[in-house]
Each structure stands twice: as C-alpha cells, then as structure tokens.
Amino acid sequence: MRRLPIAGQPTGSLATDGRRRFVYPADVSGRFNRVRFVIFAVLIGVWIALPLVHVNGRPALLLDIATREFYAFGAAFNAQDAWLLFFLLTGLGFALALVTALWGRVFCGYACPQTVFLDGVFRPIERLIEGPREKRIKLARAPWTSGKIVRKAAKHAAFLVAALGVAHVTLGLFVSLPSLWKMLWLGPAAHPAAFGWAMAITAVIYIDFAWFREQVCLIVCPYGRLQSALTDEDTIVVGYDAARGEPRGKATDPSAGDCVDCKRCVVVCPTAIDIRDGLQLDCIGCSACVDACDDVMQKLGRKQGLVRYDSQRGLEGKPRRWWRPRLLAYAVLGVVGLVVATVAATRRTSFEATLQRERGAPYVVEAGETRNHFTMHLVNKSGSEESFTITPDAGGGLDVALSEERVVIAPMRDARIRVVAVAAGATAARRDVRLRVVRQSDGETHTAEAKFVGPVVVSR
Numbered sequence: 001m002r003r004l005p006i007a008g009q010p011t012g013s014l015a016t017d018g019r020r021r022f023v024y025p026a027d028v029s030g031r032f033n034r035v036r037f038v039i040f041a042v043l044i045g046v047w048i049a050l051p052l053v054h055v056n057g058r059p060a061l062l063l064d065i066a067t068r069e070f071y072a073f074g075a076a077f078n079a080q081d082a083w084l085l086f087f088l089l090t091g092l093g094f095a096l097a098l099v100t101a102l103w104g105r106v107f108c109g110y111a112c113p114q115t116v117f118l119d120g121v122f123r124p125i126e127r128l129i130e131g132p133r134e135k136r137i138k139l140a141r142a143p144w145t146s147g148k149i150v151r152k153a154a155k156h157a158a159f160l161v162a163a164l165g166v167a168h169v170t171l172g173l174f175v176s177l178p179s180l181w182k183m184l185w186l187g188p189a190a191h192p193a194a195f196g197w198a199m200a201i202t203a204v205i206y207i208d209f210a211w212f213r214e215q216v217c218l219i220v221c222p223y224g225r226l227q228s229a230l231t232d233e234d235t236i237v238v239g240y241d242a243a244r245g246e247p248r249g250k251a252t253d254p255s256a257g258d259c260v261d262c263k264r265c266v267v268v269c270p271t272a273i274d275i276r277d278g279l280q281l282d283c284i285g286c287s288a289c290v291d292a293c294d295d296v297m298q299k300l301g302r303k304q305g306l307v308r309y310d311s312q313r314g315l316e317g318k319p320r321r322w323w324r325p326r327l328l329a330y331a332v333l334g335v336v337g338l339v340v341a342t343v344a345a346t347r348r349t350s351f352e353a354t355l356q357r358e359r360g361a362p363y364v365v366e367a368g369e370t371r372n373h374f375t376m377h378l379v380n381k382s383g384s385e386e387s388f389t390i391t392p393d394a395g396g397g398l399d400v401a402l403s404e405e406r407v408v409i410a411p412m413r414d415a416r417i418r419v420v421a422v423a424a425g426a427t428a429a430r431r432d433v434r435l436r437v438v439r440q441s442d443g444e445t446h447t448a449e450a451k452f453v454g455p456v457v458v459s460r
C-alpha cells in the first residue's frame with residue numbers, strides 16, 4: 001500500500017511516511033511524578049468508591065440509564081431533570097477553560113482518565129513484565145522466540161484482566177453493584193445484553209491502553225485541539241528555556257549553554273516530542289520532561305528549571321502576567337453554570353403533581369350535568385417509596401371523584417389517577433379544579449389545578 005508523505009513537521013509518534021512510531025517512554029522520577037501518582041491513586045480510589053459507598057441508602061453515584069434513575073451523593077434525579085445537565089456541563093466546561101488558560105493542559109497530564117489509567121495502571125504493568133524502555137524496545141525488535149511469546153502473552157493477559165476490572169467498575173456506575181453481582185453470578189446467557197456491553201467496554205479499554213495509547217490524545221480528543229485557542233503567552237505551560245539552554249553542547253564546553261543534549265527529556269515523553277522545539281499540540285503537560293531535566297541538571301550541579309513550568313513570556317525573560325480579561329469571562333461563566341446547577345438541584349421538589357385534561361372532548365353535558373375528565377400525574381422523585389393522599393379542595397360548586405385517594409409510588413416512579421369533576425347543569429362558568437396532594441412521610445403538600453370548562457351559550 002502506498003503511503004502519502006506527511007505535509008509539514010511529523011510528530012514524535014508519526015514517521016514521515018505516515019506510519020505510527022510506537023512510543024516506549026523511559027522511567028522518570030521526581031517531584032512532579034510523585035504528585036501525579038498521588039493524584040492517580042486518589043482518583044482511582046474515588047472512582048472505585050463511587051459505586052461502593054452508599055449515601056442515603058444509594059450508591060454515591062449511580063446512573064441507571066435503563067430505568068432513567070440517577071443518584072448522586074444522596075440526591076435522586078430522573079429524566080425530567082436532564083436540563084440541569086446543561087448548566088452543570090456549561091459550568092464544568094468553563095471551569096476547565098479557566099484552568100487551561102491558567103495552567104495549560106494540567107488536566108490532561110494529571111487527571112484525565114486516559115492518563116490516569118495509562119500511566120497509573122497499564123504502563124506500570126508493562127514495566128513490571130517487560131522491563132525498562134531499553135528492554136521493551138529490544139523485546140519488540142527481537143524475533144518471536146518462546147521467551148518473547150511468554151512475556152507478551154503474560155503482558156496482554158494482565159492487560160485483559162485490568163481492562164475487565166476497569167470495565168466492571170465502570171459498569172457499576174450504570175448498573176447497581178447487587179445487579180452486577182447477580183449478572184456475573186447468573187452468567188452471560190441470563191443477561192446477553194449486559195454481557196455484550198461488558199465485553200465491548202473491555203475490548204475498547206484493552207485496545208486503547210494496549211495499543212492506541214497516546215494516539216487518543218493526539219488524534220481523538222477534541223480538548224487537545226482546543227488548547228491553542230484557550231492558552232496564550234501568559235499561560236503556565238511546560239517549556240524549555242532556550243536562552244539558557246542554547247547552544248547545546250557538552251557539559252565540558254564552556255561556550256555551550258546548559259542543555260547537554262542528553263535527550264532525557266525526549267525519551268521520557270509519552271508522546272515522543274522534543275519540548276526544546278517549543279510548545280506543541282502533542283504536549284499533554286505530564287511534566288515528565290521537567291523531572292527528567294531537573295535530574296540531569298542536579299547531577300551536573302547546575303540550577304534546575306531548564307525545562308520548567310512557566311509562561312512563554314517568562315521563558316523569554318519578559319515580565320510575567322497572570323491576570324487577563326479572558327480569565328474573568330471564563331470564571332464568571334463557570335461560576336454561573338455551577339451555581340445555577342447547584343441551586344436548582346438543591347431546590348428541586350422531591351415530588352411533582354400535575355392535573356392534565358384528558359384527550360378528546362373538553363367536557364361532556366349529560367343527564368343535566370357537565371363533566372370534565374382529567375388525569376393526575378404524580379411523580380415520586382425521591383429515592384424511597386412514598387405514600388401520597390389526594391384530596392379535592394371543596395368549593396366552586398364542583399363534585400370531584402378520584403380513581404384512588406391514596407397511592408403508594410416506588411422510588412423514581414410515577415402514577416396516574418383518573419379525576420372526574422362534575423357541575424350541576426350545562427354550566428359555562430369557568431372555575432378551578434384543585435387537588436391537594438400530601439406526602440405522608442413528611443407532610444409536604446403540593447396543589448395541582450386545572451380549569452373546569454363547559455358549553456358557552458352564544459346569543460343571536
């Protein structure tokens with residue numbers, strides 16, 4: 001197959017003929033690496049705890065799409081609350097824009113699930129089985145001997161086990177854990193659809209972390225493409241101090257800059273780029289090159305920070321500015337979205353009662369009386385079973401009959417009650433039909449109302 005040459009500069013993981021260059025990042029240690037692993041551990045711990053820990057008798061986070069029941073930290077939501085997502089996602093989106101404008105792709109390097117699982121779980125497994133970078137490269141280039149087959153099989157078996165684990169904990173966020181255990185216990189034949197989903201998610205996770213890896217950040221993720229629009233010359237990013245480092249040369253060369261061209265910053269990079277070429281879209285802000293170069297500088301007895309977190313202006317020796325008008329815009333929009341979502345979520349009523357006119361004729365005149373037919377729609381939006389009593393408000397000259405005066409509704413479920421309002425005679429007088437709905441557990445009361453209508457007499 002003829003491959004088209006790449007126009008412009010090829011990236012670290014892409015050869016000039018368009019082939020992918022598999023990346024074998026070297027081990028790195030240092031202060032930023034330690035911080036990252038602490039964050040990875042906390043995030044993975046929280047992710048595992050979310051379906052396990054219960055708040056108000058429900059998992060801390062359960063997104064049961066099949067039944068359209070959603071539980072988050074003790075609050076229950078149903079599909080009618082989907083509008084809250086708009087404000088929540090808008091708030092989070094602008095908060096991320098603010099973080100990006102301040103600190104570049106810090107989210108990608110420290111908290112994105114792709115990075116957390118790749119660097120925190122799958123690469124350590126690979127390192128354990130295949131050894132450090134040099135050994136991994138040698139193994140990849142070696143012929144297929146029995147030793148290589150055993151190592152590769154062990155690594156991919158471990159990857160599959162890890163992918164199964166990640167897939168099932170993720171599924172625990174969408175199916176409650178008791179349901180998940182039951183499905184696992186009964187086997188694939190009892191729940192073929194759930195089994196299919198579990199296997200599909202496992203396959204995606206396995207392919208991603210065993211093979212696709214950094215290509216997700218470089219090709220698939222839209223946030224990476226957005227960063228050039230969100231950052232500016234005052235954003236704190238990982239950068240190389242060219243004024244200090246150039247010209248590159250041996251450590252013993254007095255005319256050379258501080259960069260000894262050891263390429264440690266390149267071999268530790270998970271996207272195989274050279275940070276000395278300047279800020280690039282492929283940089284995920286993982287700070288591995290910062291730790292690597294600091295280590296080199298320390299060994300040479302030179303000041304650390306040749307590769308460091310700084311703004312473009314700071315790296316060029318210009319005064320640093322952290323305040324820019326765009327920060328205010330991102331902050332205000334982020335705060336508005338999050339505040340509206342939080343206030344709306346906390347002030348939601350935990351049940352809804354509406355009175356809707358039945359389809360067809362708006363009224364019936366028969367046997368000397370006028371009848372209106374309604375349906376009361378009662379939605380229990382709480383996470384527990386609730387009992388409701390429905391009482392018609394007296395007055396208005398109406399007799400109101402209900403199909404049920406007391407109804408018990410399961411959590412996040414609804415009920416429909418038929419309502420007939422009757423007025424004596426063929427009356428055209430408009431009046432209100434009012435029903436009081438009381439939740440028995442706490443006495444919370446809502447009133448549902450609708451207009452009673454009758455024939456209008458037109459005089460000629």
Ligand code: SF4
Nearest residue numbers: 259260262263265293
């Ligand atoms: S690690 Fe530091 S000294 Fe070595 S090549 Fe990179 S910038 Fe230069």
Ligand code: SF4
Nearest residue numbers: 269283284286287289
């Ligand atoms: S250039 Fe440095 S910060 Fe950017 S991805 Fe590579 S190692 Fe990470």
